[in-house]
Amino acid sequence: MSHPHPELSAPKKLKKGGLRVTPFGGLGEVGRNMTAFEYDGRLLLVDCGVLFPEDHHPGVDLILPDWSSIRDRLDSVEALVLTHGHEDHIGATPYLLRERGDIPLVGSELTLALLGSKLREHRLRETTHYVVKEGMRISFGPFDLEFVAVNHSIPDALAVAIRTGAGTVLHTGDFKMDQLPLDGRITDLRAFARLGEEGVDLFLVDSTNAETPGFTPSEKKITPVIDQVFRESTQRIIVACFASHVHRVQQVLDAAHAHERQVGYVGRSMVRNMGIARDLGYLKVPPNTLVDAKELADIPPQHQVLLSTGSQGEPMSALSRIAQRTHNFVHIEEGDTVLLASSLIPGNENAVYRVINGLSRWGARVVHKGNAMVHVSGHASAGELLYCYNIVRPKNVLPVHGEIRHMQANAALARSVGIENVVLAEDGVVVDLVDGVASVAGKVPCGYVFVDGSSVGDITESDLKDRLILGEEGFISVIVVVDTVSGTVSGRPEVHARGFAEDDKVFEDVKPDVVSALERMLAEGTTDTYQLQQTVRRVIGRWVNKTHRRRPMIIPVVIES
Structure with missing residues (x-):
């Protein structure tokens, strides 16, 4: 079993006749699912979803997949295939279409209808779209696609078989095997079996419920x-x-x-x-x-x-x-x-x-779910996944859609039925299918892309860290006027706080320390305002930590008179 390594280098050029698979989201988290398939210089994208922010993402509205590694190759994209209409599979599509507005969209009737409504909200014109259903085959460039009905917690979900010169890939999308679905549309295991008979070279399998034993209830x-x-x-x-x-x-x-x-x-x-x-x-x-x-x-x-x-x-x-x-x-x-x-x-x-x-x-x-049976999952549990592995008998398996523990559990299931080549990857880890064998080929940059209001990608992890500090520890501003000629501090420092102390008078005890530290620096000939500001930050920071056990954001301003 291959494990992605954080020190992986950039992938080398894809070997001629090989298929490259690059996940931009959804491998390592539940959400923002998106995968690129590359063959013969052309690209096929499957899903383009969002991840919803958690408590440690203050001010963030949405998190997008990171497709920056193919940004300069979007003209090579043959189509975007959408497996179903959930936000974590279609929600980032408007942001992708802002970068190339004519990417053909492929999906079922309901999926494309839900997406069309979203595109109108974003004031984007609807690009060429192809409504497909189970049993249909359609080609885009070197990719021959066949669609298979799967059951999920939204109607009209599809798995997709991708045939290329490098072999056949079967991507389940999100699925389960409800045998008594409300709409009578079951996961088409006969089609899975037929594809298995033809030969599935790489099986991408939904991992979300792989840790759950047995079968997902109807x-x-x-x-x-x-x-x-x-x-x-x-x-x-x-x-x-x-x-x-x-x-x-x-x-x-x-x-x-x-x-x-x-x-x-x-x-x-x-x-x-x-x-x-x-x-x-x-x-x-x-x-x-x-x-x-x-x-x-x-x-x-x-x-x-x-x-x-x-x-x-x-x-x-x-x-x-x-x-x-x-x-x-x-x-x-x-x-x-x-x-x-x-x-x-x-x-x-x-x-x-x-x-x-x-x-x-x-x-x-x-x-709620904690006190009554009011919800059943939309994802296949371990028993259903075992059935699929035994029916399809793929040569290689790549667990997708889930946190690390889910994908590891899915990998263990595949190995338990005798599938030897199981590749574990994460977002950005590139997997190549060459001569029938899948292996990790390297890694491309792939982080979180934050949407904050109308801003896309401008917010960094560092910005979020600052926001968390502001929210949890508070904010202190210190304004000091210095006379660099006489080497003295003019007047007393002005200190204001938010989210830290109700009364700014609490800082009276530390103001003399700020003054003496600055005058010592000035006496030693230091007149650089940046260095003087750092001195103020250190003095205030030490005092706050010692007396209040807090680590607020400290913004010092030193003004020369």
Whole structure:
């Protein structure tokens, strides 16, 4: 088994007839999935998603894949294939199209419809797009693509087989093997088996649930639990789930209809996505069930259901604003039931529990994955992955989509059924398929690209570190006027603080130390303002650390009089 090494050098030129695979995101984290395939000087991209920021990314809106290593080769891109319509697979596409606006887009009907809405939001014209479905084959340059139906937590998901002169790659996208899906569309294992018979040279496999033993439960398993919540609730019900989880919304609409309740969508993305799903026939709305959310105020609470975004505790989401009682027309009341019908994305736990506590404080009953079977995963567990390995029997395996531990667990599963060549990579680690053998060929620069307002890529890790210090430790500014001719400090230093001390008088004790340290430097002939500022920073920093055990950001300003 190959392990990526942090000291890997840049990859050498791809051997003629070989296929190069470069992940720009999604290997080492759950999100921002994007992979480039290179053959004969041409490129094919699969997915282009975002990662949502965590608590240690203050001020960041989104995190994009880092495609900087191919930025000067975007004219070589034959197409962008989108396996399904989740944000972590399509959300970064508008940012890519800002750099080359005519990249052909390939995906299923629902996926491209959701993306089209996103492109209009970004005021980008829709580029050439190809609507594909399972069983279809289509070629772009040297890449011959075949699409395979897979089941996931959004309709119309596809795996893609990529045939090239170097061999056949099968990329699962995100998938599971629900045998009783709500829409009747199962993962096509017959197609997997047929491709396996032809010979799969490299198998890229979703790792998200590889640590979970057994099989992922069917979506239908949560139907009785939702029904029970509706049966037991005597007042309003608020359901929070992902704005793209059409199957979950379908279950809520069906339960509402059965219990004579009316449903309103809350949250712009929920309204938009479910409108698209309904228009395309993926969502069946029972008669007299759906109303505008603002109209629910005129309906008795026992007949109301609100379907909301914000199941991950996002600060600006509808559910967070409801929990804080800052939503413009939804006010939580004692006796309301809130159903969090989603998983906890790693890193979001604190935010979700803040929302749960906020809702509970106002007297709501909160039903979530921790106390009821209200969510099933959209990803294949270990038992399903073993089935796939035995059916496909690939020559080489590259685990994708997951944190390091998920990919290592996936690699162990592949090895357990006798697949010897399993390559573990991370974002930026280049894997070459040459003469039927996959191996690590080097590494390209690949970091986080932060979106902050309208700024893309301008925020660095260092900037985030400064923001965290400001948020956690506070900020101190020190202004000192010096007379470099007489070698004295004019007046007393001016010290102001934010997020550190309520009263600036706490600094009276350290001001004489600042003055004496500066006058000592001046007496030794130091007049460089930068060196004098560093002296101020050291004196204040030592004092704060000693007396308050804090490490605030210190901004010293030395002015020559």
